[in-house]
Amino acid sequence: MxxxxxxxxxxxxxxxxxxxxxxxxxxxxxxxxxxxxxxxxxxxxxxxxxxxxxxxxxxxxxxxxxxxxxxxxxxxxxxxxxxxxxxxxxxxxxxxxxxxxxxxxxxxxxxxxxxxxxxGPSGAGTAQEVLRAGELVMYPGNRAAEWRGKPLELTGTEFSLLEVLARNAGQLVSKQEISRHAFGRPLTPFDRRIDVHLSSVRQKLGARGDGQSWIQSVRGQGYQLLQDR
Structure with a gap:
């Protein structure tokens, strides 16, 4: 219970x-x-x-x-x-x-x-599934993640959002699509949840060698997890 x-x-x-x-x-x-x-x-x-x-x-x-x-x-x-x-x-x-x-x-x-x-355990994959995006490794089955070889501490919501971006690494993902896959519901007007949670994830990942964030935002469109150069 x-x-x-x-x-x-x-x-x-x-x-x-x-x-x-x-x-x-x-x-x-x-x-x-x-x-x-x-x-x-x-x-x-x-x-x-x-x-x-x-x-x-x-x-x-x-x-x-x-x-x-x-x-x-x-x-x-x-x-x-x-x-x-x-x-x-x-x-x-x-x-x-x-x-x-x-x-x-x-x-x-x-x-x-x-x-x-x-x-909890994701319904999108098995415990054996490994999702890799550059130095990011995610295990959807048991909701664990690693960044640059070390455990990455994420809340359940942060994991869901980052998983959506990792599955589409290098591609721009709309906020509506992120909301549907991560939250299971459409994004409502003036809802800042995605922006705030991804801001926290950005801080945990740190900056790239060129000073950019690993998660790029395109105003009014969505977010993109950058791939290694």
């Missing part, structure tokens, strides 16, 4: 979401403040975290930053509707996705399942 840690100080909401997620087959524990949440995340075996931005004592951004120091557990942020600043900050710190509040329990459950599919 998938273990979910639900972090939100709204007791009525967490009760509602916990009941629904339990019916969907999740095992849910809750925390009402950031400090308690960090302790639970560190001491319990948690498969995924739902984290509200607005909480007392320590906000969700600070909690996420603390969690990311020692864990790559998938995190879904609950954000205020229309608050792009918090959304982008969360994605920059390694959140896998976000849902604006108020959200329906059904939408939350669907997003959790989608994140877990991305974080």
């Amino acid at each position: 998938v273990k979910v840690l639900l972090i939100d100080d709204d007791v009525d909401l967490t009760t509602l979401l916990k009941e629904y997620l339990n019916e969907e087959g999740f095992e849910v524990s809750t925390a009402q403040d950031g400090r308690t949440a960090i302790a639970q995340a560190a001491s319990n075996a948690v498969d995924i975290i739902v984290l509200d931005i607005m909480m007392p004592h320590m906000n969700g951004i600070d909690v996420l930053q603390r969690i990311r120091r020692s864990s790559t557990v998938p995190v879904l942020m609950l954000t205020a509707k229309g608050d792009d600043v918090d959304r982008i900050a969360g994605l920059n710190l390694g959140a896998d996705d976000y849902v604006p509040k108020p959200c329906s329990p059904g939408e939350l459950a669907a997003r959790l399942k989608a994140i877990l599919r991305r974080a």
Whole structure:
């Protein structure tokens, strides 16, 4: 059973979401403040975290930053509707996705399942499949990657995005195509998720010898993983 840690100080909401997620087959524990949440995340075996931005004592951004120091557990942020600043900050710190509040329990459950599919074994290949693009080696079956002979630490979302580019190395891939293959849904207007996650991947890959990023963007069109010269 998938273990979910639900972090939100709204007791009525967490009760509602916990009941629904339990019916969907999740095992849910809750925390009402950031400090308690960090302790639970560190001491319990948690498969995924739902984290509200607005909480007392320590906000969700600070909690996420603390969690990311020692864990790559998938995190879904609950954000205020229309608050792009918090959304982008969360994605920059390694959140896998976000849902604006108020959200329906059904939408939350669907997003959790989608994140877990991305974080778990890929359905696109077997455990024996090896995907190579220059010095990048990816193992879609067990969601592992290596860069220049060393393990490359990626979140589930980052792995899915980089896998799409690696399968099309040297070619421009549209943001719509990236969204369909990595997220399983069309890209919506003003959605910055792809840009923010790939910015994080760029930092992890570092720069080429010529100073360029390994992942090039073409404004309004998409992204391309450059091949070795």
